[in-house]
Amino acid sequence: MHKHRFTKTDSRNRRKQAMELGIIGLGKMGGNMAQRLHDGGHKIVGFDFSADALKRLNDAGSKGVTSLEDLVKSLTGRRAIWIMVPAGDPVDETIAKLKPFMNKGDIFIDGGNSNYKDSQRRHKELKAEGFDFVDVGTSGGVWGLKEGYSMMIGGDDEPVQYLTPIFETLAPAKDKGWGHTGPAGAGHFVKMVHNGIEYGMMQAYAEGFSIFKAKEELKLDLPQIAEIWRYGSVVRSWLLDLTAEALEKNPTLEGLEAYVADSGEGRWTVFEAIDLNVSAPVITESLIRRIRSREQNNFTDRMIAIQRNAFGGHAVKKD
């Protein structure tokens, strides 16, 4: 059975060990992770379609290659390849292109934002062909390079343990911010819900500050309030730290459009909650509000306006 929890004893007994790792996708996340691993003493070989990304990697002392074949062949011993590409087909395509060059026992790591069901499927398919597959939900954004990444890891015990030196280097501290959360898919499942919670927290803060802004008579100073709350308050958090900094730079949020994108993980969380019969109104409402932010000339509102007009003769606004 896999071991869920990382204990101090394990980590103390394990020598810090330099490893080799291939990384595919050297964007905002992958590029920073490559650098953090290189700085931590690991040998990194990276692939990206962008010549600039490869140059940055080379300049930082790692090795950039221009084909997946070269990537695999640049690694010795049991290969571990960290795939950091957009969720969905790109992951399947990358795996398919890598497989011809990989040996039995080599490890595919999906560190992106894949749907956990895809990770369960990929694990099963690769396992049947003799490969290992580990799914890593990775949080920390652009700050990970400096502060370390939080990683939730799903997969079989053996490959997860084998990769421990990599996780210890990427994490904020050797023993902190990462863990093997369960079987295949459990990494991406936990990361998915992490993002759902993130939606809820962001919406809660945003609503609060909107109330402040609307209370014009008190002439509240939004950056000041965010700054006060960073110390000693119940709502202090890393998100609040960043919010305080952002508000300091742009207290009125001028120039920004009221438009919020969403990656897939919030909606997957909502689907999952419903499938599991868990009532999760706040995460759901946070998603709905993001969707709402993208609706132009909202049809629902116009339907209500026309209904009011129909029964009550209430005036409607014309475009």
Place this chain on the structure above:
Amino acid sequence: MHKHRFTKTDSRNRRKQAMELGIIGLGKMGGNMAQRLHDGGHKIVGFDFSADALKRLNDAGSKGVTSLEDLVKSLTGRRAIWIMVPAGDPVDETIAKLKPFMNKGDIFIDGGNSNYKDSQRRHKELKAEGFDFVDVGTSGGVWGLKEGYSMMIGGDDEPVQYLTPIFETLAPAKDKGWGHTGPAGAGHFVKMVHNGIEYGMMQAYAEGFSIFKAKEELKLDLPQIAEIWRYGSVVRSWLLDLTAEALEKNPTLEGLEAYVADSGEGRWTVFEAIDLNVSAPVITESLIRRIRSREQNNFTDRMIAIQRNAFGGHAVKKD
């Protein structure tokens, strides 16, 4: 104790009886009610600041007067005055102006959309001075003239019974669509919640039709669907009848702004639910969406956009 329920026996024993009624406020609602009462054989005296409104009343065979004093003096016997003015101060001001001309036992009727707490206060104050006060929550909108008004009535038994011929004429049928729902305030309380439910129903329909509109590949015909549902479906309703008609005239809702006003009753319902510790998410959410429809350049959404940018480097849209 007041008698809550209107029974058939009561109505059968009661002769239809012509009454006199003063009406203050001859707009969309008051004007139509005056006409329905006149057509039903009652003697109506009406007051409005608008000369047009008075002309319409006179043309229809009732008597329009240009002062509150004339209004009161035009009525014989025990006076009953139906006040149909905007909620809040106008009601108090109208009562204050009327009082000098009224006798003990005369009846003030508030048929507008007053907050039930105001009605409870007014009842108490007027009672202490020897007057009667009856609060009538009135539903039916511009269709009431033809189809009759639904009335929820609060107040003491005696004046409510005294006014029965008026209610029987205004109602869709002698025995239907009206009732004495409880003590002072109970009329406006029930009407308040009525409007809260109305918000929820309208939002439910509007969301459904928005989904139809968004499902472009099926090329659904919105007026057709509304029309189908009017017969035999579980969601058939009077609101749907009106919606079908409105969609028939303007299937794409072109020219309408996505802007929904709200009168006070929806928000009072939400406040009341919270005060009573009743969880009412759908009525509440319907109100929130109306508020949302009026927010320009939504600050909450911009706060979330800037937070996403801060931790993840996600692009924000510029105005």
Place this chain on the structure above:
Amino acid sequence: MHKHRFTKTDSRNRRKQAMELGIIGLGKMGGNMAQRLHDGGHKIVGFDFSADALKRLNDAGSKGVTSLEDLVKSLTGRRAIWIMVPAGDPVDETIAKLKPFMNKGDIFIDGGNSNYKDSQRRHKELKAEGFDFVDVGTSGGVWGLKEGYSMMIGGDDEPVQYLTPIFETLAPAKDKGWGHTGPAGAGHFVKMVHNGIEYGMMQAYAEGFSIFKAKEELKLDLPQIAEIWRYGSVVRSWLLDLTAEALEKNPTLEGLEAYVADSGEGRWTVFEAIDLNVSAPVITESLIRRIRSREQNNFTDRMIAIQRNAFGGHAVKKD
């Protein structure tokens, strides 16, 4: 291209015509539909696993058979089989068992609550084998026998037109309550959203009456209010008619458990809204509340209790 809208002209020109129809599944819905069709002059052959259901069918003058083969063979000319079985595998299994006995051009009708994506798939598969497939979203519940069924129909023009006499008999009136809403799947799609709206309306009414119940000081009479609203009010509807009747029988709802089941269509509506990027908070919230009604010893609430205790020393309630 298929013709979306049913027009009066069409119906006037079309002679009422007796047809033959096989019905599979003679439960609450299928059994009543068989009877309404029989009463309307059509020849019905029915199949059900329940001997009782077959006996009822025979007693009512139609023919009950004990195998699908017999069902098909009892029909002459171009066969049309109305399948009224639980959504999902049972529909596929029924179709698979029927196919060996069916001829090219015969029509499968799915009148149950199938997911519209399944209907699109079945249409495509059956079409490829030379059969026709029509999906009918059917509303009206146990009242359909008497009042007629509302039907939203998806599929190709030709078979839908062929089945017109059946739809005209099942519907509340020849021209009302049914329509061809679009291509394959459009019937079940429209019915799915119909149910989502139904959730919202029910929740809106239920919240309103809960507020009445909680306002103890006014001693409101819930059945009275429902009855008043049935005539002239903006919230009048068929659901309200039924609610008034149910409250009349059991004004305190005693003996009922606070437990609400949901069939799949509400959650499919929510998934669809999210997939289409339509913000639908009220339909969604209505689903969430149903889910909530089934959660025992709610974990979310306990999590919040323990968080409050952790930061504020607030007491928690022990089981």
Place this chain on the structure above:
Amino acid sequence: MHKHRFTKTDSRNRRKQAMELGIIGLGKMGGNMAQRLHDGGHKIVGFDFSADALKRLNDAGSKGVTSLEDLVKSLTGRRAIWIMVPAGDPVDETIAKLKPFMNKGDIFIDGGNSNYKDSQRRHKELKAEGFDFVDVGTSGGVWGLKEGYSMMIGGDDEPVQYLTPIFETLAPAKDKGWGHTGPAGAGHFVKMVHNGIEYGMMQAYAEGFSIFKAKEELKLDLPQIAEIWRYGSVVRSWLLDLTAEALEKNPTLEGLEAYVADSGEGRWTVFEAIDLNVSAPVITESLIRRIRSREQNNFTDRMIAIQRNAFGGHAVKKD
């Protein structure tokens, strides 16, 4: 005009200065604050009805008194009295009892969870009588003694500046976690919204962990996940730190009832948002869920069950 923002320069120029302070209410919050101030070199005189609370104060080196008169008379110079009693009438009563012993210019400080409108009224009333009034929204809970309190302060500039040494000692650091947020009421207003945000954050975490618990097949380890997220993740926060600790002690939350109390501030935030026409669905929904946690044998759910039964013959569960 008052100066909103606390600047580093101000604090550097201001000598740390020992002050005298009276504190009324020596419970969980007041008692700890008295101790933190005493430890910081201030002279504290405290009043409480509880002999135990007074003893603890005396044992810790401060002075406990048994009457408000003694409290005031134990202070020299310009008096400042920190009132830490339940919101509402107790604050008014305490102020009324203190006033006879206070001099013009003395300062009343309300450090409790008062409604900001009460604080605005009290400021106005006391100002008219020559007193000063400062409202302090205080966050930090039972951890404030050790970590310091976050304080949002409303009132006139002069008394707020006069009290600076008190705030600097109570705060997490001299310059951090406190600020003068605006005129009278601005302290309690900001604290009110703080608590609304807190509701939303707690609900977001709680929903996420409920999804984990429901995903039984993955056998997720809730305390492990909370612990992982504390480092490097986007959702890291002080609330999460406490949650991780609480889950570590009781991973299944056994023995806790699913019952969540709410103090007034969440509902005031919701009222305020609506009054200001700010759509705040997540804070609102968080409040609604707390209300829902306290509803037994939910009437809304039973209403829906009976509606489903009425139209569809769907079975209802009996108690």
